Amino acid sequence: MSIVSKAYIVTGLPHILLAPEKSEGWGKLNAAYQKVREDIEKQEADVILYFSTQWLSILGYTFQADPEPEWLHVDQDWHELGSIPYHFKIDTDFAKTYAKEVDQLGYKTKLVNYRGFPIDTGTIVAQKLLNPNNRLPASIVSCNMYSEKDETTRLGQAAARALQKSGKKAIVVLVSSLSHRFHTTPIDPKYDRINSRKDDEWNRKIIDMLSAGEVENVAQTVREFARQANGDQKFKGMWWLNGLLGQSNNFEGQIFAYEPVWGTGAILAGLSPTEVITAPPLEATLSSEEGSQAEFVEALTNFDYMASPSGPRFAAEFVPERTRVPTAPSPRVEVQARSETRALADFEIVSKDSAEPVGNYPHARRYGDLLFLSGIGPRQVGSKDIPGITFDSQRNVIAYDIRVQTQAVIDSVKRILENAGSSLDKVIDIQVFLTNMKDDFPGYNEVYNHAFKNIRPTRTTVEVGSLPTPIAVEFKVIAKP
Amino acid sequence: MSQGQIVAGVLAPHPPHLVYGDNPPQNEPKSECGWETLRWAYERCRANIKALKPDVLIVHSPHWPTVVGHHFLGLPHFKGLSVDPVFPHLFRYTYDMKVDVELSLGIADACKRAGMHTSIVKNPDFRIDYGSIICLHLINPDWDIPVVLISSNQAAFYFSNEIGGEVAGDLGKATREAIEISGKRAVLLASSSLSHRHFVNEPDIPEDMSFERIHHHGQYLWDMKVIDMMKKGQCQELIDILPEFIEMAAAEVKVGSLTWMLKAMGVPTYPAIVHGYGTVIGTGNAVVEWNPLLQGAQR
Numbered sequence: 017m018s019i020v021s022k023a024y025i026v027t028g029l030p031h032i033l034l035a036p037e038k039s040e041g042w043g044k045l046n047a048a049y050q051k052v053r054e055d056i057e058k059q060e061a062d063v064i065l066y067f068s069t070q071w072l073s074i075l076g077y078t079f080q081a082d083p084e085p086e087w088l089h090v091d092q093d094w095h096e097l098g099s100i101p102y103h104f105k106i107d108t109d110f111a112k113t114y115a116k117e118v119d120q121l122g123y124k125t126k127l128v129n130y131r132g133f134p135i136d137t138g139t140i141v142a143q144k145l146l147n148p149n150n151r152l153p154a155s156i157v158s159c160n161m162y163s164e165k166d167e168t169t170r171l172g173q174a175a176a177r178a179l180q181k182s183g184k185k186a187i188v189v190l191v192s193s194l195s196h197r198f199h200t201t202p203i204d205p206k207y208d209r210i211n212s213r214k215d216d217e218w219n220r221k222i223i224d225m226l227s228a229g230e231v232e233n234v235a236q237t238v239r240e241f242a243r244q245a246n247g248d249q250k251f252k253g254m255w256w257l258n259g260l261l262g263q264s265n266n267f268e269g270q271i272f273a274y275e276p277v278w279g280t281g282a283i284l285a286g287l288s289p290t291e292v293i294t295a296p297p298l299e300a301t302l303s304s305e306e307g308s309q310a311e312f313v314e315a316l317t318n319f320d321y322m323a324s325p326s327g328p329r330f331a332a333e334f335v336p337e338r339t340r341v342p343t344a345p346s347p348r349v350e351v352q353a354r355s356e357t358r359a360l361a362d363f364e365i366v367s368k369d370s371a372e373p374v375g376n377y378p379h380a381r382r383y384g385d386l387l388f389l390s391g392i393g394p395r396q397v398g399s400k401d402i403p404g405i406t407f408d409s410q411r412n413v414i415a416y417d418i419r420v421q422t423q424a425v426i427d428s429v430k431r432i433l434e435n436a437g438s439s440l441d442k443v444i445d446i447q448v449f450l451t452n453m454k455d456d457f458p459g460y461n462e463v464y465n466h467a468f469k470n471i472r473p474t475r476t477t478v479e480v481g482s483l484p485t486p487i488a489v490e491f492k493v494i495a496k497p
Numbered sequence: 498m499s500q501g502q503i504v505a506g507v508l509a510p511h512p513p514h515l516v517y518g519d520n521p522p523q524n525e526p527k528s529e530c531g532w533e534t535l536r537w538a539y540e541r542c543r544a545n546i547k548a549l550k551p552d553v554l555i556v557h558s559p560h561w562p563t564v565v566g567h568h569f570l571g572l573p574h575f576k577g578l579s580v581d582p583v584f585p586h587l588f589r590y591t592y593d594m595k596v597d598v599e600l601s602l603g604i605a606d607a608c609k610r611a612g613m614h615t616s617i618v619k620n621p622d623f624r625i626d627y628g629s630i631i632c633l634h635l636i637n638p639d640w641d642i643p644v645v646l647i648s649s650n651q652a653a654f655y656f657s658n659e660i661g662g663e664v665a666g667d668l669g670k671a672t673r674e675a676i677e678i679s680g681k682r683a684v685l686l687a688s689s690s691l692s693h694r695h696f697v698n699e700p701d702i703p704e705d706m707s708f709e710r711i712h713h714h715g716q717y718l719w720d721m722k723v724i725d726m727m728k729k730g731q732c733q734e735l736i737d738i739l740p741e742f743i744e745m746a747a748a749e750v751k752v753g754s755l756t757w758m759l760k761a762m763g764v765p766t767y768p769a770i771v772h773g774y775g776t777v778i779g780t781g782n783a784v785v786e787w788n789p790l791l792q793g794a795q796r
Contacts, residue, residue, distance in 0.1 A: 071582070072582070072583070073582075073583060074583050074695045074697060074778075075583070075584075075697060075698065076697055088622045089622075090620050090622045090623045090624060092561055092562065092563070092623075092624075092626065092648075093563045093565075093568075095568075095616075095618050095620045095623050096616065096619075096620070099620060099622040123697075124697060124698045124699070126586070128585050130580055130585050130589055132577075132578040132579075132580045132589065133585055134580055134582050136582075160697065162695075198564040198565070198652070199564075199565070200564060200565060200652030200653075201565060201566075201614060202565055202566070278564075465657070465659075466657070466660070469656070469657050470656065470657070
């Protein structure tokens with residue numbers, strides 16, 4: 017007998033439960049939750065097992081063991097959305113069995129049975145929408161904030177052993193978002209969008225794999241995804257799920273929804289096993305290795321792989337959603353689908369928003385999957401002014417502010433990239449030319465860090481004798497389109 | 498009405514272990530003591546703060562994290578049961594606190610004037626974070642002084658520790674402005690540990706002090722470095738080095754509590770009073786007081 021009926025990945029943000037009417041996307045997620053609930057009700061199962069990235073533990077792992085936890089919950093951050101009353105039924109026997117399995121791995125475990133223990137928002141939202149009448153008893157395990165891949169995978173494997181030993185079949189629910197970068201200022205929910213195109217692209221890469229049922233492949237991609245898209249709690253829940261599901265790609269994937277919630281990538285996905293899932297013996301898991309993570313990430317960063325067909329993998333009811341441009345309430349723009357193989361592009365880009373070139377060259381040129389920008393200085397569009405420079409009456413430079421000039425260069429680079437359909441966060445390499453390394457490096461570096469610290473392109477900075485026009489800094493940039 | 502003032506600021510760590518060790522009637526779990534170095538440090542600090550007769554205690558807490566702007570309490574009274582989600586076996590505390598809503602909204606208004614986003618809690622079901630409750634209990638177990646709680650906005654730290662520090666500093670300046678307008682005598686509590694790497698295990702008896710030590714010697718050296726700056730009154734230098742401290746020691750001051758307080762106090766140049774330093778499940782914690790009336794009274 018398989019220990020798992022079906023697994024789901026769901027996002028547990030309160031907007032979906034408490035305010036579906038405020039945003040088209042939040043409403044779609046709420047409706048998708050109803051579909052998942054109906055799907056669960058068709059399955060044979062004895063327990064619904066949750067791992068939520070919002071229940072963090074430090075001392076090993078904690079298991080909910082209050083048979084009927086009850087409270088009036090208010091999210092600390094999204095309190096204005098309202099209160100959530102809950103009354104859940106917990107499978108305490110399974111909690112004990114699961115904790116015992118984790119004990120054997122040498123990790124600290126704790127069963128919590130305290131009135132008023134704060135169940136996390138993610139689990140509450142998921143349980144309220146998926147199992148509202150406690151049709152299935154629930155089991156909830158915490159997410160250790162320090163655990164890495166190996167430990168989290170073993171935690172999942174221990175859940176499989178606990179299911180096998182207890183003779184139970186589970187609906188397995190990972191409560192996690194994909195990208196986890198919130199908008200940091202108030203927004204009109206009507207114009208909610210994924211925080212950046214990069215996050216959206218990475219989310220879609222994961223969705224491609226999930227829709228193909230490639231659970232193991234997703235698990236191998238977690239580290240890179242987390243780094244690139246600020247995965248929810250490093251998206252480590254995927255390791256737990258993979259460990260529980262047997263570390264294979266033998267699933268039928270189904271994407272119920274993918275929408276933004278306050279900038280994050282919210283998902284509802286289902287995974288039906290195509291082979292019987294059984295638990296690995298304890299001895300086999302104690303010597304588990306990291307696997308071929310590095311090789312798989314290498315494959316993923318291959319542009320040919322990224323352009324490979326993936327459309328048919330999506331479930332019928334999932335229509336790839338469009339994303340919005342950064343400034344609400346602008347209209348939506350299409351994100352280029354990766355469903356068609358492209359011929360190598362080769363064309364020039366001329367930016368009307370940037371200073372005209374001082375020679376016979378374009379602002380940028382796209383070749384294949386790369387954008388090459390010409391050397392960009394701080395000059396302003398439509399004028400010969402150079403920010404931050406003070407001239408004497410003979411137009412000799414008597415003073416300049418390297419910080420102002422550097423910022424002007426970065427602003428120009430950003431405009432050119434956006435005109436080319438790219439953005440600053442897609443920069444992968446920068447060469448910087450300074451006319452006075454000794455005096456200007458600290459100021460330039462400070463401004464640079466503000467813009468690129470989290471983007472982390474490769475960089476080379478050199479001093480040159482002079483630059484065309486009396487500028488003190490110039491950037492040469494390569495970016496992804 | 499005379500101009501309000503900040504009469505003291507305290508780096509006030511919030512491990513639930515300290516309340517557990519104190520065995521107050523509000524806390525359900527009971528201990529055989531423990532973590533005396535820090536609890537006695539709090540006792541000394543508490544006496545100094547009581548002598549100042551403050552009108553209000555203002556807390557900036559890492560355990561009330563928010564994404565969009567700074568959040569404040571907008572109702573006069575909150576009571577309930579606080580259960581620590583990480584250490585529920587140590588902290589299940591019945592609280593009953595009075596909020597200085599006038600000053601709470603005053604600080605929110607000052608933030609808005611400075612261009613910051615704010616949000617006011619008007620939901621009576623809202624549960625107060627355990628970080629705030631713990632440091633408030635340790636400074637004022639009688640709960641006879643109204644409080645203002647400020648969430649820790651973590652959005653700026655998406656970008657860098659430096660930008661996060663700037664935002665916390667702006668919040669500090671707005672806090673000071675509102676206190677001055679209010680005419681009240683305020684004590685600021687930066688609810689935060691120093692180095693913040695925990696052990697993932699604990700002894701069967703949590704208060705078994707034979708297990709208590711710093712997680713890593715490097716953390717300890719960093720803690721000593723920043724405490725030395727506090728003792729020398731080098732607060733600007735301290736603010737400057739915090740981004741590196743945060744990275745190197747996984748310091749909890751990352752969420753901005755200390756920067757908020759020091760900026761609100763105009764970046765003190767006088768020596769702070771270090772009441773004590775101790776570890777809690779591997780993290781480094783110090784109770785440190787900046788008190789203009791007692792400056793130089795190093796212990």
